[in-house]
Amino acid sequence: MKDLEKLYDRVIQRVNINLRELEFEVNPYAQNAIPLGQMVRFYAFFGISPHHPLSFQFKNSNLAGSYFLGNCNVTNSLLYKSDIRGDELKKKGDIFQYQEFEIPVSKDEEINITDSLLIKTLVHNYSHDPETLEEFFIKDTISMNYANIHGSPSDGCFLGPFATADLTTIRDCVIRRFAYVQAGEVSHLDIPAGTVWVRSPGDFNFYYQHPVDKLNEYIYISPTAPPQGLFIDFVEDRKEAFQRVFDVVNIEHSTSVPSSASLDRYAVVKPSTTIGENVLVSQRAYLQNSYLGKGANAQENCYIINSRLEGFNVTAHGAKIIEADLGSNVFVGFNSFLRGCPDGRLTIGKESIIMPHTIIDIKESLTIPPGHIVWGMVRDEKDLANHSISIEKFSSIDSGINMGNMFFEGNGGAFVNAFKDRIHHILEANGAFFNGSERKGHAQKNQYISFNTLQPYPEGRKKGIYPTIVIKP
Amino acid sequence: MNNVVKDSMVPISDYPTVSRDAILMDAVFALENAKNNFEGKEESAHWIVLVMDNENRVVGKLSQLDVLTALETHTDAVKIIDGINKFGFSPRYITTMREELHLKNASFERLYADPGIMASEVTQFMHNITESDSIDENTSLATAAHHMAARKRLSMLVTKDDNVVGVLRMTDVFTVVINRIRDEHNIKV
Numbered sequence: 001m002k003d004l005e006k007l008y009d010r011v012i013q014r015v016n017i018n019l020r021e022l023e024f025e026v027n028p029y030a031q032n033a034i035p036l037g038q039m040v041r042f043y044a045f046f047g048i049s050p051h052h053p054l055s056f057q058f059k060n061s062n063l064a065g066s067y068f069l070g071n072c073n074v075t076n077s078l079l080y081k082s083d084i085r086g087d088e089l090k091k092k093g094d095i096f097q098y099q100e101f102e103i104p105v106s107k108d109e110e111i112n113i114t115d116s117l118l119i120k121t122l123v124h125n126y127s128h129d130p131e132t133l134e135e136f137f138i139k140d141t142i143s144m145n146y147a148n149i150h151g152s153p154s155d156g157c158f159l160g161p162f163a164t165a166d167l168t169t170i171r172d173c174v175i176r177r178f179a180y181v182q183a184g185e186v187s188h189l190d191i192p193a194g195t196v197w198v199r200s201p202g203d204f205n206f207y208y209q210h211p212v213d214k215l216n217e218y219i220y221i222s223p224t225a226p227p228q229g230l231f232i233d234f235v236e237d238r239k240e241a242f243q244r245v246f247d248v249v250n251i252e253h254s255t256s257v258p259s260s261a262s263l264d265r266y267a268v269v270k271p272s273t274t275i276g277e278n279v280l281v282s283q284r285a286y287l288q289n290s291y292l293g294k295g296a297n298a299q300e301n302c303y304i305i306n307s308r309l310e311g312f313n314v315t316a317h318g319a320k321i322i323e324a325d326l327g328s329n330v331f332v333g334f335n336s337f338l339r340g341c342p343d344g345r346l347t348i349g350k351e352s353i354i355m356p357h358t359i360i361d362i363k364e365s366l367t368i369p370p371g372h373i374v375w376g377m378v379r380d381e382k383d384l385a386n387h388s389i390s391i392e393k394f395s396s397i398d399s400g401i402n403m404g405n406m407f408f409e410g411n412g413g414a415f416v417n418a419f420k421d422r423i424h425h426i427l428e429a430n431g432a433f434f435n436g437s438e439r440k441g442h443a444q445k446n447q448y449i450s451f452n453t454l455q456p457y458p459e460g461r462k463k464g465i466y467p468t469i470v471i472k473p
Numbered sequence: 474m475n476n477v478v479k480d481s482m483v484p485i486s487d488y489p490t491v492s493r494d495a496i497l498m499d500a501v502f503a504l505e506n507a508k509n510n511f512e513g514k515e516e517s518a519h520w521i522v523l524v525m526d527n528e529n530r531v532v533g534k535l536s537q538l539d540v541l542t543a544l545e546t547h548t549d550a551v552k553i554i555d556g557i558n559k560f561g562f563s564p565r566y567i568t569t570m571r572e573e574l575h576l577k578n579a580s581f582e583r584l585y586a587d588p589g590i591m592a593s594e595v596t597q598f599m600h601n602i603t604e605s606d607s608i609d610e611n612t613s614l615a616t617a618a619h620h621m622a623a624r625k626r627l628s629m630l631v632t633k634d635d636n637v638v639g640v641l642r643m644t645d646v647f648t649v650v651i652n653r654i655r656d657e658h659n660i661k662v
Contacts, residue, residue, distance in 0.1 A: 197560055201561065207560055209553050400569070402573065407566075407570065
């Protein structure tokens with residue numbers, strides 16, 4: 001396993017060099033994050049379908065338990081149980097709109113991962129950087145458990161557990177645990193744990209800071225402690241259910257799936273769950289005793305338990321919904337954790353926006369009225385009053401507002417419209433509006449994916465390293 | 474500019490000093506006394522206090538700005554507002570937030586008289602002296618001016634055989650520069 005050890009050390013050293021200005025050492029976090037023995041245990045797999053591009057190249061890397069779709073190159077990297085979804089990459093001839101520029105895409109876009117360590121990380125969407133339209137690069141980067149790298153080229157960065165970089169080019173940055181960044185382009189920033197930052201320069205700037213003492217109950221990591229807390233316990237408690245879907249070659253879900261919907265074979269579905277038309281359920285999603293109405297979706301690492309989603313609901317990557325009733329068109333952002341209880345359910349009125357990385361964790365029933373924006377940490381009615389506002393009122397903000405740890409500057413209407421446009425785009429891309437012949441999206445296209453597996457060297461110096469593999473149509 | 478640093482410096486014996494065991498209160502009043510001694514002659518006033526160790530060596534300096542910074546409130550809310558500075562908010566927005574917080578949480582008097590802070594050791598707030606804070610007494614004022622500009626220093630410690638013998642202030646250098654310009658252009662006051 002010498003080569004695997006060397007590769008691990010090499011990645012850590014490269015990231016350290018990039019982050020020296022921030023005086024951030026990744027060793028304590030990354031050195032023992034994955035026992036090397038684990039990296040030999042799991043197969044990698046990739047999807048092929050007539051609806052997706054196909055171009056993979058894997059070189060001097062470990063890919064344990066990771067999934068690949070689309071155009072993707074991996075070199076000198078370690079990808080542990082990560083999802084690399086290249087099903088929204090740009091195609092040659094596409095026009096990319098950036099400010100007043102219309103930039104033609106000169107060749108099919110590729111995801112290029114080099115000298116990086118990704119642990120249980122989701123990589124999805126496409127490069128939003130106008131300078132690198134044809135390459136969604138991730139290099140010299142380490143991401144910890146359940147991080148999301150979404151449309152965000154990354155160079156020399158560390159993402160803590162449950163951190164998200166969304167539509168942002170990040171260079172030489174530390175994005176600490178449960179922090180969310182959507183800011184176009186950032187460099188040399190150390191973003192504190194529990195930060196939620198959404199910025200469109202010249203239009204608006206939203207910033208929220210989770211109270212760190214309370215956040216530590218949910219997710220905590222330190223140089224001397226691995227990722228721990230309620231979030232980790234929650235997913236660990238359900239790990240066994242996924243073991244079965246990964247061990248069995250031909251799996252049949254017992255749930256009825258309409259012809260316009262897609263249920264990934266690597267998702268877990270427990271009784272009694274109902275899947276409506278145009279629903280998308282992605283790999284590593286977990287559904288239990290829930291109802292997903294027409295056009296709803298559950299993306300990677302989502303958990304929907306004892307809940308009802310009326311329809312056209314976006315449950316973004318990593319979001320968890322437990323004991324809750326969501327009206328139609330409710331958006332639940334990345335890694336949000338919404339938990340009611342049997343005697344105190346959470347009700348979210350239609351067309352509400354739950355901001356990314358929101359925690360709603362209640363012991364008594366709580367109702368969010370229709371058309372509200374909610375952010376931060378909410379544990380009761382009082383918290384809700386300080387962490388929510390009606391979309392109508394938010395739209396009327398013309399200069400700024402401050403509520404507790406939330407700071408907003410700019411035009412509220414522009415902020416709301418940006419979110420609404422984004423939600424519409426997600427529903428469109430996921431096939432929520434499919435009418436039987438037109439407006440196909442992932443829910444319809446993903447029905448025809450077949451999966452193949454890859455294995456590393458089982459013994460010797462190269463144990464754990466996958467051979468160089470090129471896969472083309 | 475032919476003058477050398479020692480011609481324009483203030484001798485260290487004229488400078489306010491406190492020991493490194495002193496508390497912030499001592500430093501504040503040392504500064505205040507030094508200012509009062511030069512009332513009406515602002516160009517001669519001292520704006521920093523030097524912090525000395527047991528062997529009478531300069532180990533730090535504390536400016537009026539350092540004192541104001543030390544006396545600011547450091548509640549969690551203030552820390553968050555300070556923290557968002559680097560996240561693209563406008564100075565105007567930050568000022569508004571601080572003003573609102575100020576009006577909500579405390580009177581001006583309370584903000585600037587925190588007994589806990591005033592009793593804290595001065596070493597917590599001083600700038601430690603580093604090599605780039607010092608300049609030899611025989612260095613030309615032209616080079617001294619360059620160092621002050623490049624290192625962004627308002628004052629520098631003047632050394633003779635590695636011992637601090639005085640302080641060269643920005644105002645002293647500036648006065649020499651202005652006089653030189655007057656001479657060059659034959660301008661009479």
